[in-house]
Amino acid sequence: MSELQELKWYVVHTYSGHENKVKATIEKAVKTRGMEDCITQVVVPTEDVVETTKTGKEKTRQRKVYPSYVLVKMIITDESWYVVRNTKGVTGFVGPGSKPVPLSEEEVMAMGIDTTTTKLVNSDIDLEIGDAVKVANGPFSGQVGVVEEINLENKEIKVCIDAFGKKTLFVVEFEGIEKI
Structure with missing residues (x-):
């Protein structure tokens, strides 16, 4: 091939x-x-x-x-x-x-x-499931977590962080995270 x-x-x-x-x-x-x-x-x-x-x-x-x-x-x-x-x-x-x-x-x-969103995620944000990210804003600002799911349509990412001694999943917009 x-x-x-x-x-x-x-x-x-x-x-x-x-x-x-x-x-x-x-x-x-x-x-x-x-x-x-x-x-x-x-x-x-x-x-x-x-x-x-x-x-x-x-x-x-x-x-x-x-x-x-x-x-x-x-x-x-x-x-x-x-x-x-x-x-x-x-x-x-x-x-x-x-x-x-x-x-x-x-x-x-x-x-x-939506091919424009796909290109945005693949080039500008460049995230994959399992990547480590830092939360940039919101109640968990400064926390480090792992990407669990990427929602291209809503431009949101599910991040798993260690909060209050247990693993916590929450949704954050693309702009609200930084790749580590």
Whole structure:
């Protein structure tokens, strides 16, 4: 497989209902193998749907926009292809034969993925799950914690700090933290 030196979005087909498991497994494999530069983001596109219950109440829930598919922003190398392709629950890349075909920027934007936010996080903030950060403002100002989750849509990060003798999770905006 030829090596492309550009991050592109690829579509991965999964077993139905395994999208979030596949996402978590790929993210864990990327972290353990130190491949954060090759595979930068894994997304299960969702949308909010308002449903009316039997009692007449409106309830909002998240629905997968593309069931059985996961989007991966990556540089295709032999190793990155192998990691994604051999993840439990993955049936293959979308493309002819075993050759992954990247999505165009227009296709990615049509799917509702904000590419400007993705670039902001990857270049300006440059954070990954597990990174040590210092809280810059708010009630935990000055505390050092670990990034547990990154929410691109809301521009928020879940940070785990040691407060009052126990591990505490809290949400902070991108501007409210500094990478150590």
